[in-house]
Each structure stands twice: as structure tokens, then as C-alpha cells.
Amino acid sequence: MPQNQPPRRDFLRYVGTLAALSTPALAAGAAEKDKVEFPPIYDKSEKPERTEPPADPREARIGIAIVGLGRIAVNEMLPALSQCRHARPAALVTGDRAKGLKIARQYNIPDSAVLDYRDYDKLASMPEVQGVYIALPNSMHGEYTVRAAAAGKHVLCEKPMANSVAECQQMIDACRKAGRKLMIAYRSQYEPLDRALVKLVQDKQLGRLKEFVSVNSQNMGDPQHWRLKRALAGGGALPDIGLYCLNAARFLSGEEPDEVIGNIWSTPGDARFREVEESCQFILRFPSGFIASCSTSYAAHKSQLLRLNGSQAWAEMNPAYAYHGLKLRVTRVVDGKEQASDIQIEEQNQFTLEMDHFAQCIQQNKDVHTPGEEGLQDQRIMEAIYQSARTRQPVRLAPPGRTRGPQPQMEA
Ligand code: NAD
Numbered sequence: 001m002p003q004n005q006p007p008r009r010d011f012l013r014y015v016g017t018l019a020a021l022s023t024p025a026l027a028a029g030a031a032e033k034d035k036v037e038f039p040p041i042y043d044k045s046e047k048p049e050r051t052e053p054p055a056d057p058r059e060a061r062i063g064i065a066i067v068g069l070g071r072i073a074v075n076e077m078l079p080a081l082s083q084c085r086h087a088r089p090a091a092l093v094t095g096d097r098a099k100g101l102k103i104a105r106q107y108n109i110p111d112s113a114v115l116d117y118r119d120y121d122k123l124a125s126m127p128e129v130q131g132v133y134i135a136l137p138n139s140m141h142g143e144y145t146v147r148a149a150a151a152g153k154h155v156l157c158e159k160p161m162a163n164s165v166a167e168c169q170q171m172i173d174a175c176r177k178a179g180r181k182l183m184i185a186y187r188s189q190y191e192p193l194d195r196a197l198v199k200l201v202q203d204k205q206l207g208r209l210k211e212f213v214s215v216n217s218q219n220m221g222d223p224q225h226w227r228l229k230r231a232l233a234g235g236g237a238l239p240d241i242g243l244y245c246l247n248a249a250r251f252l253s254g255e256e257p258d259e260v261i262g263n264i265w266s267t268p269g270d271a272r273f274r275e276v277e278e279s280c281q282f283i284l285r286f287p288s289g290f291i292a293s294c295s296t297s298y299a300a301h302k303s304q305l306l307r308l309n310g311s312q313a314w315a316e317m318n319p320a321y322a323y324h325g326l327k328l329r330v331t332r333v334v335d336g337k338e339q340a341s342d343i344q345i346e347e348q349n350q351f352t353l354e355m356d357h358f359a360q361c362i363q364q365n366k367d368v369h370t371p372g373e374e375g376l377q378d379q380r381i382m383e384a385i386y387q388s389a390r391t392r393q394p395v396r397l398a399p400p401g402r403t404r405g406p407q408p409q410m411e412a
Pocket of ligand 1: 068095134137158160226232
């Protein structure tokens with residue numbers, strides 16, 4: 001057997017332990033006494049039954065104002081909030097009052113807590129709202145974060161954090177000055193299979209990391225949508241979906257790139273790409289010799305995948321980055337044969353996990369896992385990618401300070 005190669009049974013046992021990442025772990029502060037237990041009815045050969053961790057009583061949950069009632073807020077975050085144990089929807093901020101009232105009734109939010117954007121600063125006098133979730137076009141993240149902090153609210157802001165490094169810094173400074181938390185909504189970093197992959201890497205199960213290859217593409221339609229307007233979106237495929245590849249290369253490896261090479265392309269005459277790039281290809285070089293090659297397109301059929309190649313094994317997520325149906329496979333040589341293992345972890349709503357992490361950090365006054373510094377670092381790298389594409393030269397990057405907080409506590 002080659003050196004450093006764990007025997008087959010050990011690796012399979014190790015893969016089994018990854019599922020433990022999603023076994024119930026009561027977070028400090030949750031009402032332990034409220035946990036409901038059942039006596040076991042299955043044989044020991046079956047996997048242990050899942051016991052639902054208790055939820056906080058309604059009044060103890062962090063009240064969240066949803067700012068912007070677009071697709072991500074209505075289709076993903078509001079339904080996810082219904083499954084949260086530590087957060088609840090408490091207010092809606094929208095330019096469309098009829099839509100706001102319709103949604104408020106579905107989520108037990110009083111009509112009086114449906115605000116127009118013009119009334120946003122009234123949040124300051126709503127103690128039932130402790131945090132805001134900003135789900136507006138990218139160019140509006142900065143202003144609405146700064147105003148939320150001034151109103152005394154903690155902020156969970158959608159990605160990309162903003163459209164420039166300067167704006168990201170203003171958001172960090174405003175929240176720091178107000179003593180409020182700022183978290184960027186990098187949902188993949190709270191998703192169980194991605195977390196299992198981080199653990200595989202940290203436990204050196206892939207050996208030495210060498211390559212990361214990733215694609216995140218989708219075919220856009222409406223040329224009038226804000227995502228295709230530079231002033232609102234800041235860029236095209238890169239900040240919207242290429243960002244997932246960029247952020248994954250960083251959080252999966254735990255390293256920061258010191259050089260980037262970028263290329264952008266737009267098909268001449270395509271009305272969708274008059275203002276922003278259609279596609280972007282970029283290479284990130286890391287100090288250890290690890291290299292990430294990523295590609296993102298707004299004009300190719302939906303495709304979302306990543307491959308992490310180590311010296312001893314590779315791991316693949318296909319699809320990666322999706323809301324549902326993620327798959328993780330690890331392949332290595334065991335006893336002279338190529339062996340593939342599918343890592344099975346019960347699917348959990350990543351938006352729920354993300355929001356509950358934000359709420360628990362507020363309740364327990366803890367550092368969030370993906371603070372403003374994490375969004376700022378991605379913005380620095382994206383600006384370097386665009387610079388490289390413009391100049392056709394590699395761009396060097398100075399190492400950042402700490403960009404990530406402690407690993408999130410996860411409840412199953
Ligand atoms: P969307 O177009 O569906 O919704 C945007 C909302 O902003 C709408 O309610 C719209 O009315 C409102 N709005 C306010 N002012 C506006 C203006 N001047 N122009 C256009 N719209 C305006 O967009 P979305 O898909 O919900 O994206 C919102 C944010 O969430 C973006 O920052 C996006 O990058 C992010 N997002 C994150 C994920 C994720 O998985 N984390 C997924 C999708 C979107």
C-alpha cells in the first residue's frame with residue numbers, strides 16, 4: 001500500500017463520520033429543557049434517529065426586517081425563516097405596498113411593519129426588529145447597510161457585498177462604529193456538504209491541495225434586468241455567479257490568492273451585454289502552489305460544478321452552489337483500485353442555517369463566520385481580475401488580514 005494511504009475500511013469509516021457534521025448539537029443558549037426525546041425503536045444497525053433541536057420561544061427569536069421583496073427574499077429566505085429556530089420575520093421593506101401586505105399576511109407580520117423604502121429609517125423605533133436582511137440590487141447594499149447600522153440594527157447583507165472596495169470598507173466601518181454585526185450571506189459556507197468538504201481538506205484526506213476547477217454559468221434573458229445594468233450590478237457574470245467559484249476556492253482551501261489572471265468576454269451585438277461582461281475566466285494563484293481555474297458565463301446553459309484535486313484524492317461537487325440537490329463524491333485509490341465514495345448527508349435548508357447562525361451570533365454576542373471582511377476580500381480579488389483583464393497582465397495581491405470568524409455552530 002502506498003505511504004499516506006489510509007486503508008479502505010478506515011477511509012469509509014472516516015466518510016461515515018462526516019455525517020456527524022449534521023447530528024444535533026444543541027447550541028449554548030437554546031432551551032435544552034424544551035428538547036423532546038423519544039426512546040429508540042430501531043436496531044443499532046440503523047443510523048440514529050434524528051431528534052429535532054428545540055426552537056426559541058417566539059419572543060426570544062431575533063426579529064428580522066426583510067429589505068427588498070425580490071426573488072431571493074420571497075422564494076428562498078422567507079420560507080427558510082419559517083424553519084429557523086432563532087430568527088423570525090418581523091418587518092418588510094418594499095416599494096410595492098400591495099405585495100408587502102400580501103406577503104405580511106402569509107408570515108404573520110402586522111400591516112404596520114410593512115414599510116416603504118422612504119420609511120426605512122423608522123426601523124430605529126421598532127425594537128421588535130433587531131436585524132435586517134438586505135436583498136436589494138448590489139449597488140444598494142452599501143447605503144442600506146450603513147443606514148441600518150445607524151438605526152441600531154445588525155446586518156445580514158446579500159452577496160456580492162457591494163460594487164467597490166471603498167463601499168465595502170464604508171459598510172464595515174459603519175457597523176463597527178455602531179457596534180452592530182455585519183454578515184455577508186455566503187450561504188455555501190453554512191451548507192453541510194460544503195462543510196464536509198472543508199473538513200476533508202483540513203483532515204488532509206485529499207493529500208496536498210493542487211488544483212481547483214469550477215464553473216458557474218446560467219443563460220440570462222431579459223436585457224432590461226438590473227443584473228445587466230452596470231450602475232446597479234457592478235459587473236456581469238463575475239460578481240453575481242462567478243463569485244461562488246472565487247469564494248469556494250478560498251474557503252475550501254483556507255488560503256488566500258497572491259496573484260490573479262483574468263479574462264472577460266462579451267459577444268458583440270448581444271443586447272444583454274452592452275454594459276456588463278457576458279463571461280469571465282480567471283486563475284487564482286495561491287502561495288502554496290495551489291491553483292484555481294474558474295469560468296462563469298451569463299450566456300451558457302445552467303452549469304454549476306467544482307472539482308478539488310489533491311495529491312491523494314479528488315472531491316467533486318456536481319451540482320455545486322445550487323439551492324438543492326447538491327452532490328459530493330470523493331475518489332481515491334484503495335487497495336490498488338480507484339474507489340469512489342458518495343458522501344451522504346441529509347439535506348438541510350442552507351438559508352435557514354445561515355440565518356440561524358446570524359441570529360445566534362446576535363443572541364450570544366459572538367463573531368459571525370462570514371463578516372464584512374470576507375466580502376471585502378472577494379471584492380478586492382474581483383477588482384484585480386477586472387484589472388488583469390483590462391491590462392492583459394497578472395495582478396499581485398497583498399495578503400489580507402483575518403477574513404473569517406470561527407466555524408459556525410450547526411444544529412441539525
Ligand atoms: P430581484 O430582481 O428578484 O429582486 C430585487 C428587489 O429589489 C426587487 O424586489 C426590486 O423591486 C427591488 N428594488 C429596489 N430598488 C430597485 C431598483 N432601483 N432597481 C431594481 N430593483 C429594485 O433580485 P434577487 O435575485 O432577489 O437579488 C437580490 C440580491 O440577492 C442581489 O444582491 C443578489 O446578488 C442576491 N442573491 C443572492 C443569492 C444567494 O443565493 N445568496 C441568490 C440570488 C440573489
